[in-house]
Amino acid sequence: MTGSVEGANADSSAESVPRERRAVVAKRVDSGDADLTEISQLAAAAGYEVVGELSQTRTEDAAFMFGEGKVAELRDLVRRTDAGAVIIDNDVGPYQTFNIGGELPEGVEVIDRFTLILEIFGQRANTRKAQLQVELAELRYELPRAEAKASLAKRDERPGFMGLGEYDESVERDIKRQISEIRDELESIAEKEEARREQRRDSGFDLVALAGYTNAGKSTLMRRLAAEIDVDENADRHPDLDTTAESQDMLFTTLGTTTRRAEMKKRDVLLTDTVGFIADLPHWLVESFESTLDSVYRADLVLLVVDASEPVESMREKLVTSHDTLYERNEAPVVTVFNKVDRLAPGELADKRGALSGVAPDPVAVSAKTGAGVAELRDRVEAELPDWERERLVLPVSDEAMSLVSWIHDHGHVDEESYASDQVTVDFEAKPSIVARARSKAAALAPAEST
Ligand SMILES: Nc1nc2c(ncn2[C@@H]2O[C@H](COP(=O)(O)OP(=O)(O)OP(=O)(O)O)[C@@H](O)[C@H]2O)c(=O)[nH]1
Ligand SMILES: [Mg+2]
Structure with a gap:
């Protein structure tokens, strides 16, 4: 399917949502059908109302990403829906962004997947660490763009090249300096966190981290496993303890880390909930959030949570993305958790277990919502933790x-x-x-x- 579909609610909410928050989502794929579900969810998470959709199956156009005819269609769709933003689920280069913008009505913003994710993170960042990570990612996004502009301006002696404004090398130097300052500060935060993890281990705690694709149900499961009683007064207290991990049917609800004591039979377990994984992130974005993922990488055991109510192929893709993110740095054993089994039809669980046995050997099936399977999960956690x-x-x-x-x-x-x-x-x-x-x-x- 390569046609465009107009959003059903194009007119109904025109008055309530300001134009700059009304977005058309677009995506190009080399082959097959473009799936706009995730980009639409991301747009919603950032506070946009999706008022139109457009997709195309073709090879990448160097100048426009899409074919020129498609860009004209995009312009018409933006006009019809009175959108103020176009969100493109592709790795759009700086010049492609500039060119597409030039074809759209005045003032319409062109946003790519990474900028959109950064926007969400920016809105959710409520700790010093999260803010620094967002800033770092923004600067790393800007750096190659500033470099490109500086070298073009130098070569062509045209500082205002393509209307991109004046650039000189000092912009680039300034970005590099800021990057290194933020890195230093993040490193010292990471060292303190590592020291805290060691202290907790010395106090006899096993550290278990919840990992998985965004919206898999990590925070809901965390609340299910958490003990009623708070972490004991002797254990060192820290702001990441006791705060409630929120759940919402939205991508990236959790950005910072939350740690709570889990209710187990024997072992004293501290559970940490953290940011969800997502596909197609460039390495610089993942690296910017590395110290958030340290609580996963340095855990004694990782629970990899998957939404088992999704189609098998989508589960597989999300498992593969999660493994890619985990296995580069992870040191702990991993237990796969199939969550949301309350939404499965009879027989569906067995089928999915079979189909996914290659990527998810011996998963524990639970419903964080109803509590089904949670007792088995507790037993499994105790069995998998390093022996006493x-x-x-x-x-x-x-x-x-x-x-x-x-x-x-x-x-x-x-x-x-x-x-x-x-x-x-x-x-x-x-x-x-x-x-x-x-x-x-x-x-x-x-x-x-x-x-
Ligand atoms: N039916 C059903 N829904 C669930 C279950 N677990 C979680 N959910 C729902 O799934 C959505 C996402 O849950 P969260 O716990 O916020 O997921 P998360 O993995 O923490 O997501 P992010 O923090 O956004 O990455 C929420 O709407 C939950 O209510 C479950 O076992 N069954
Ligand atoms: Mg969460």
């Missing part, structure tokens, strides 16, 4: 020993605690590092023995 060690310590009965026993209760799982005249025996399981610390604490106590 068993230890048995025999301690003298003293105040110091009693405080060690309570420390062991806090940091591990005590299977048995028994008292005999002047001795207490604790049988417990904990992370290897915790067992090692318990041993050395025990050795520091008066006449103690370990078996």
Whole structure:
């Protein structure tokens, strides 16, 4: 299909939405049918009303991205729908943007996929870190454009080349300087976060991260798994704790990271919810958000959440995108979670498991909404976390020993605690590092023995 479709609500809401928020979405594909679903969802997430759609199947036109006839069609559609923006789901070059803009009515903005995503992130960025990441991505988007303009202006000695305004090398230098300043600041934030993760591990917590495509249901699942009780007062508190992870049927609801304590049988788990993945992002955009993804890359276990109510092919694409994002840097084991199973017809789950066994081996099926399968997921998390060690310590009965026993209760799982005249025996399981610390604490106590 290469024709254009006009939005159904072109007239109905003309008064309520200002022109600059009314958008036509467009996409070109080399072959097959263009799917405008995701770009429309992104447009909605950025606050646009999609008033028209247009797509074309053909090879890329160097000057206009689309064929010239299609650009004329685009102009007509923009006029008819009184749109103030054209959002193009392709990697549109600076000159193509300029050329398309030249064909459109005065003042109509041409926005590509990355600029749109940056716009969403900019609106959602409410922490220093998120703001810095957005700024970094914007600067990295601008840099090659500034370089191109500077070198063209120099070569042609035409500073106002193609009406792009005056550019000299100082603009480029300035962007590079800002990039390096922001990088430094982000790096120091990342170091503090790493130190906090280590502190949490030392306190006996296992760190589990929720990852997955945007809108898969990560935040909903996070709330489902989270304990009613807050993270204990002794654990270091930080603003990322306890804040509610929002869910909305919208792409990129979550931008910053949220950490909450999960309700498990044995292990003390801290769950972190973070930004969703999305397809077709250029590396500089992914890199700008790298430190947000550190909580995923440096976790002890990753739960990769997939919306199982989508068609198999879409699930496959999203799994592949998620794997690409994860496997470059990820160090932790990954458990795939098929979410939203409440929306599946009987038999559908088994079919999808079979069809996707290559990309999603042995997934856990849950509904974050109804809670179905969540108990199994908890068991699976405990089974997949790195093994605990068993230890048995025999301690003298003293105040110091009693405080060690309570420390062991806090940091591990005590299977048995028994008292005999002047001795207490604790049988417990904990992370290897915790067992090692318990041993050395025990050795520091008066006449103690370990078996
Ligand atoms: N039917 C159904 N809907 C669900 C389920 N889990 C989540 N949803 C819905 O899916 C939408 C997205 O859920 P979120 O939890 O915000 O998804 P997310 O992965 O955190 O999304 P972003 O933060 O935007 O990347 C919301 O409308 C949820 O109510 C589920 O198990 N079943
Ligand atoms: Mg979320």
